Amino acid sequence: MIKDSEKLRGAETEILRILYLHNPWWDSGQVPPSKALPFKRRDFYKLLEELNNPKISAIIGARRVGKTVLMYQLIDYVVSNFGPKRAMYISLDDPYLKVDVQLLGRLFDLYSKYILKQPFSDISEPVYIFLDEIQTLEGWELVLKRWFDLGYKMKFFVSGSSSVNILTGGAESLIGRMQLQIVFPLKFLETIRFRMAAEDFERRFNKVNWRLREAFLKAVEKNDASIFYSALVEQANSLAGDIDRILLFLQDYLLKGGYPEVLKLDSLDVVAESLKTYLNLTIYKDIVRTFKIRDPIAFEELITLLARECSQRVNYSELARTLGLKRHTLKAYIYFLKTAFLISESEYYSRSRAKRVRKEKKIYINDPGIRNVAAGTLNNYLLSDAAELGKIVEAVVADHCRRLKFDLEPAHEVQLFYWKNKGYETDIVFDLHQKPIPIEVKYRDTIDAKDLKGILEFSEVHKPPFQILITKEKLDIKDNTILIPLWLFLLMC
Numbered sequence: 351m352i353k354d355s356e357k358l359r360g361a362e363t364e365i366l367r368i369l370y371l372h373n374p375w376w377d378s379g380q381v382p383p384s385k386a387l388p389f390k391r392r393d394f395y396k397l398l399e400e401l402n403n404p405k406i407s408a409i410i411g412a413r414r415v416g417k418t419v420l421m422y423q424l425i426d427y428v429v430s431n432f433g434p435k436r437a438m439y440i441s442l443d444d445p446y447l448k449v450d451v452q453l454l455g456r457l458f459d460l461y462s463k464y465i466l467k468q469p470f471s472d473i474s475e476p477v478y479i480f481l482d483e484i485q486t487l488e489g490w491e492l493v494l495k496r497w498f499d500l501g502y503k504m505k506f507f508v509s510g511s512s513s514v515n516i517l518t519g520g521a522e523s524l525i526g527r528m529q530l531q532i533v534f535p536l537k538f539l540e541t542i543r544f545r546m547a548a549e550d551f552e553r554r555f556n557k558v559n560w561r562l563r564e565a566f567l568k569a570v571e572k573n574d575a576s577i578f579y580s581a582l583v584e585q586a587n588s589l590a591g592d593i594d595r596i597l598l599f600l601q602d603y604l605l606k607g608g609y610p611e612v613l614k615l616d617s618l619d620v621v622a623e624s625l626k627t628y629l630n631l632t633i634y635k636d637i638v639r640t641f642k643i644r645d646p647i648a649f650e651e652l653i654t655l656l657a658r659e660c661s662q663r664v665n666y667s668e669l670a671r672t673l674g675l676k677r678h679t680l681k682a683y684i685y686f687l688k689t690a691f692l693i694s695e696s697e698y699y700s701r702s703r704a705k706r707v708r709k710e711k712k713i714y715i716n717d718p719g720i721r722n723v724a725a726g727t728l729n730n731y732l733l734s735d736a737a738e739l740g741k742i743v744e745a746v747v748a749d750h751c752r753r754l755k756f757d758l759e760p761a762h763e764v765q766l767f768y769w770k771n772k773g774y775e776t777d778i779v780f781d782l783h784q785k786p787i788p789i790e791v792k793y794r795d796t797i798d799a800k801d802l803k804g805i806l807e808f809s810e811v812h813k814p815p816f817q818i819l820i821t822k823e824k825l826d827i828k829d830n831t832i833l834i835p836l837w838l839f840l841l842m843c
Contacts, residue, residue, distance in 0.1 A: 366460060368447055375425070375434040376465060386426035387419050389610075391540055393533050394423050400529060401428075401478070401505065406494055408484075409509040411533035412691040412717075413636065414628045416610050417509040420533065421480045424507065428478050435465050439480040442487045451489045454481075458497065470502040477504055484508040485640075491523040498527050511636045511690070534691065535608035535717045537753055538746070538840040542599055544613055554592060555841065558585045562842035567758065570782050575816035579827045586825055586838055593837070600837050601733055604742055607719025618729055625723040629653075629692075637686045648673050652683055656693060656713050657724035661744040661777075663710040663768075684713070692716060696748065699767035699779045699786065699812075712768050714745040721745060736794065743793040743836060747820055748778055750843035751789065755780050771811070774804040786812050791820045793836060802831055 375381050393409075397420060400407045409417045421439065428437040438461050442449050449457070458479070462470050466477065484490050494506055536544065539559060543551045565581030568574075589596065605621075606612050609628065612621045633653070638646045651673055656664075670680040687693045694716055698709035715721035721742060722728035732738055752764045759782065769776040769788065778789040788808045792801045797819065805817040809830070817831040818839070826833040 362460060365447070365453075365457070366464060368444070369438070369440070369457065369460065372439050372441060372444070373437070375429045375437070379429070379434050381422055381426040381429055385419070385422040387423070389544055390423060391416065391420075391536065391543075393531060394420055397424055397507075397531055398427065400531075401476075403529060404498075404505065405529045406498060406506040406508060406524060406527055407529050407531060409507065409531050409533055411511070412535070412628075413511045413632050414609055414611060415533050415535055415691075417511075417533055418482055419610070421482060421507060421509060425478070425480060432475070435477075436475070437478045437480065438465070439482065441482045442490075443483045449487055451487065451493050454487065454490070454493050455497075470500070470504060473503050475503065479504055479506050481506065481508045483510065485510040485636075495523045495527065498524075511632070532691075534749075534753070535719075536610060536613070537608060537750055537843060538600065538603050538837075539843070541603055541608055541613060542596070544610070545599065554589065558589060558841055561585060562838075563754075563758070566842060567782075570785055570787065570815050573815040575827060575830050575832055578816070579832050582825060582832070582834060582838060585841075586835075596837050596841075600840070604718050604739065604746065605722060605728060605730075605732060607717040607722075609717065609719060612719060621719065622723050622728045625719050625728070629720060629724060632690050632692065636690050641682075641686050643683070643686075645675070648675055649683055652680070653687070653692070653724050654726075656687075657715050657721050659713070660715045660721050660725070661712065661741045661748070664713050665710055692720065694748070694752065694766070696766045696768050696778070699769040699776075699808075706767075714748050716745070716749050718742050718746055740791070740793055743820070744777055744791040747789065747791050747836070747839070750840055751778055751780055754843040755782060758782060769804075769808050769812075771807055774807045776804045776808040779808070786814045787816075787818065788812075788814055789818045789820060793820065793822050795822055797821055797824055797833065802828070805831065 370376060397407060397409065401424075409420060411417055425437045425439060440447070440449065440457060447453070458470075462468065466473060470477075481490075490508075494508070497504060498506070539555065542555055546555075562581055562585055565578050569576075569578035605618065606615075607625070609625065612624050615621050615624065633650065634646070637643065638649065643649050652669075655669065655672070666677055666680055670677045673680065675683070684693070684695075688695070692715065694714050696712040696714065697706045700706050715724065719728065722732065727735075727738055732742075748766055752766055756764045765780075767779040769779055776788045777791045779786050781787070788805045790801065790805045802819065805819065808814070809817055819831055819833045820836055820839055821833050823835050824833050825835055825838065
């Protein structure tokens with residue numbers, strides 16, 4: 351008769367076998383190149399700075415945005431610099447492990463006993479534990495709180511595909527113990543990095559990015575548009591030989607967006623299928639299942655409608671009637687889409703909170719590829735459809751403005767605005783150093799006086815340091831309004 355102790359040892363052997371499969375560097379001494387991909391986005395370097403921070407580092411972002419790759423790249427760094435035994439990776443949605451809170455603690459014990467071969471209380475150098483898809487484990491925050499509070503030299507990195515699972519699940523239990531890193535699809539500048547050798551990018555584009563940012567900030571501080579405009583002209587001239595190639599990259603970005611895996615694909619049909627898969631996984635695994643949505647069909651229809659009306663003001667009452675939903679249900683659905691990083695909102699610009707709440711909101715689909723596949727327009731014909739392209743370009747500008755503001759003035763949540771008065775509208779407004787920056791998007795070849803009317807009306811009321819008009823290719827300055835080609839503006843963000 352097999353004793354319970356022998357069964358336990360047998361179970362340990364099977365668990366260890368799976369852990370070795372998750373952590374091949376324990377045997378080989380290196381992370382497989384197929385997992386730790388050579389291209390490193392800026393998020394990697396930000397996370398690298400957290401290696402010595404004892405707080406739990408939470409990497410959150412949409413599905414397939416590159417969170418797992420970032421983890422493997424960090425593991426590769428640990429393995430190369432500190433040794434292969436000092437990193438443990440666990441995919442918590444592995445169907446063979448079937449991890450629950452009890453098993454997770456046991457996995458840590460097995461790692462200590464058989465890999466480190468010493469108790470955590472005795473280790474003198476940090477070990478790094480990577481827990482992927484943490485939102486699949488109910489009660490994860492209590493387990494990590496217990497281990498964190500023991501004070502061992504254990505640095506945790508966790509990843510999740512929905513901010514609500516991390517923020518609401520861990521926020522209270524792990525207050526003061528967790529550091530967030532939100533990962534988005536690649537912005538335009540990083541898609542250029544993705545396609546170019548690192549040294550070529552550094553020489554040509556990275557310097558442009560930082561010089562434009564410095565000039566932008568200085569122009570805002572000094573209320574002097576000429577400072578920024580002079581830098582734009584100088585940097586555009588430095589890239590004159592690259593502009594044709596940049597414009598090809600831009601067309602590709604407006605169609606495909608910034609999900610890393612689709613950048614390598616040439617066929618738009620294959621891109622569309624990949625993005626549909628990402629979207630469906632997000633809808634059904636991260637939203638419908640998590641929030642127990644009763645009407646997933648209406649939820650899918652909502653995403654399609656929001657994609658088609660991207661960059662437009664949305665009347666929630668009318669939209670709820672169209673979908674046959676109650677208004678509070680619609681608002682909940684929109685909140686769920688925000689927590690999954692698919693959409694963002696823009697409020698009416700006013701110093702009065704009450705006025706902002708009463709006005710309609712604009713809704714943007716954050717990634718152009720996801721927007722296009724949700725709207726059924728991911729094809730080459732899109733590039734010749736001025737109306738559709740205008741919606742996409744404004745959403746891209748809004749997304750890049752949000753990132754730019756976050757980099758220049760980090761905050762838990764970055765808020766964008768729009769403004770409307772007497773029939774004239776300013777597409778995007780964001781505050782920088784407590785000064786409003788109005789931006790109008792006119793992605794076409796010709797610009798006339800009527801195109802400036804909205805931002806000029808805004809300026810009469812709110813007195814910004816200067817105004818920005820995003821164009822297709824025109825770089826110019828008219829009084830206090832700077833006209834900037836889309837490609838050049840995105841390179842700054």
